[in-house]
Amino acid sequence: MRTRPLKVALLGCGVVGSEVARIMTTHADDLAARIGAPIELAGVAVRRPDKVRGGIDPALITTDATALVKRGDIDVVVEVIGGIEPARTLITTAFEHGASVVSANKALLAQDGATLYAAAEQHGQDLYYEAAVAGAIPLIRPLRESLAGDKINRVMGIVNGTTNFILDKMDSTGAGYQEALDEATALGYAEADPTADVEGFDAAAKAAILAGIAFHTRVRLDDVYREGMTEVTAADFASARQMGCTIKLLAICERAADGGSVTARVHPAMIPLSHPLASVREAYNAVFVEAEAAGRLMFYGPGAGGSPTASAVLGDIVAVCRNRLNEATGPGESAYTQLPVSPMGDVVTRYHISLDVADKPGVLAQVATVFAEHGVSIDTVRQQGKDGEASLVVVTHRAADAALSGTVEALRKLDTVRGVASIMRVEGE
Missing domain, CATH: 3.30.360.10 (Dihydrodipicolinate Reductase; domain 2)
Structure with a gap:
């Protein structure tokens, strides 16, 4: 086993970050055995340095996250501060200074993941983010x-x-x-x-x-x-x-x-x-x-919580550290298909529509005609009426969302329809 430790910098020490630090300390020997080298917490960037953080050496605490990721001797930067900035700049700076990154930042990855992937590839570093989706679940x-x-x-x-x-x-x-x-x-x-x-x-x-x-x-x-x-x-x-x-x-x-x-x-x-x-x-x-x-x-x-999310972060740390020892990197961005994202109107599914209607003859026929005119086929209808008011529940066969939207718009214009109480899609059939 390599004796020089791999150095980890932690950005953020809240619920998740503090748990990551705790596990790194209490399971240090096991993690070293699994990685093939010891890992060392080299610095922790926080906003409130005076807050008591049990189990973390106060000498590791800093408010200068930029200086921490620029040190040059950091192997892995763990980003658990969230948000777009300064997280994006800190991550790209970490890549520029030779560190791989483990992140739990779903908002940043969803909004600008391409920039992070490109920076990681340019500098030959890893970007792992298991904790960004569904907490502890390996996904x-x-x-x-x-x-x-x-x-x-x-x-x-x-x-x-x-x-x-x-x-x-x-x-x-x-x-x-x-x-x-x-x-x-x-x-x-x-x-x-x-x-x-x-x-x-x-x-x-x-x-x-x-x-x-x-x-x-x-x-x-x-x-x-x-x-x-x-x-x-x-x-x-x-x-x-x-x-x-x-x-x-x-x-x-x-x-x-x-x-x-x-x-x-x-x-x-x-x-x-x-x-x-x-x-x-x-x-x-x-x-x-x-x-x-x-x-x-x-x-x-x-799917959330300090310990479950920290578990996913630690799994990524282990994977990234192993890659570093082997002078390799894991999978990067795979966007070769370049498929367009279709609008919601193209989605085809079933629908459950609840209408408040007048309780009088001919209402159901009027409603059915509107569905037919917009090409939406009705599967079942359930009607309950009392004192001149009625509730009409329609469940459709599969139809495009745009067709259903047109249907609902037309239904709202009927004199016999007092209101559209709810519209809900039916999935998983």
Whole structure:
């Protein structure tokens, strides 16, 4: 075993960073045996140097992250500060000064991963980011390496634990959205400002990363269609149960049937209770992959938290350090297909539409005519009426999203339609 340690610089020492430092210290001998050389924490860049950080030598603490990544003797820079800047500049500077990078920064990778990949390649360094998607779940490396010889057609998953916890509570207890969110906040699953989670921004960033890897093409955050789940109601869950379904916030990345384009989207959807994703409870994540040769695979586990995310970071550190000892690098960007990202209007799926209508003869015929005029075929209809008001639930066959949007726009113009209560896609069938 090589005796000179490989030096690791840590950018950020919050929930994840502090756990990375702890594991590096407490499992130092095991990590050295697995890598083939010891690793040493050479510096920790933080914003608040006066904060007590147990187990970390105060002499390692610095507020000058730029100087730390420029040192020249650093082998691996671990970036867990998040955000776009200064993270992007620090990462590219690390490459320029001879260090490989391990990152958990989903937002940056989704928005400008191409720049990071190009900088890593230019300077002959590694860029690993297992912790950026689904926490502890081994997902990025299987997609980049284990399935590199296969053709992936679809990736669909629950990639945000906060939203899954909220929807699971609404389903299992009958709670409303706000009540379930309050419980998630009290338990520490939701931030004080949960917007990034409940409006789907977090999941959209992860969808962009997954689509890019799965389909060997560049997919940016702006390419991902996004809907949040704040409008999901108890009535939606009641309708889902009548269909033998539940509701999940899903990230869905698909290759077109003709192979000529891809789509990436995040939105709430009904899925059958028989689907493996339907049984994912609490704050857990799961990703369902459909490949041509391997068939259907599911990856499941805790998708966030200090220890689970640190586990993924440490796995990357080990891989990068092994590469360094062997004077090699791991897989870089694979975007050779250069497939276009199709708009949401091209997506084909089923729909569940709930309408508030007048309770009088001829309403159903009018509604059915609108669906037919827009080329959307109806599968089932359920109607309940009382005191001159009625609820009409329509479930369609598969149709293009643009056709469904046109249908809904026309329905809103009918005098007999008082309102469109909800529209939800039906997936996983």
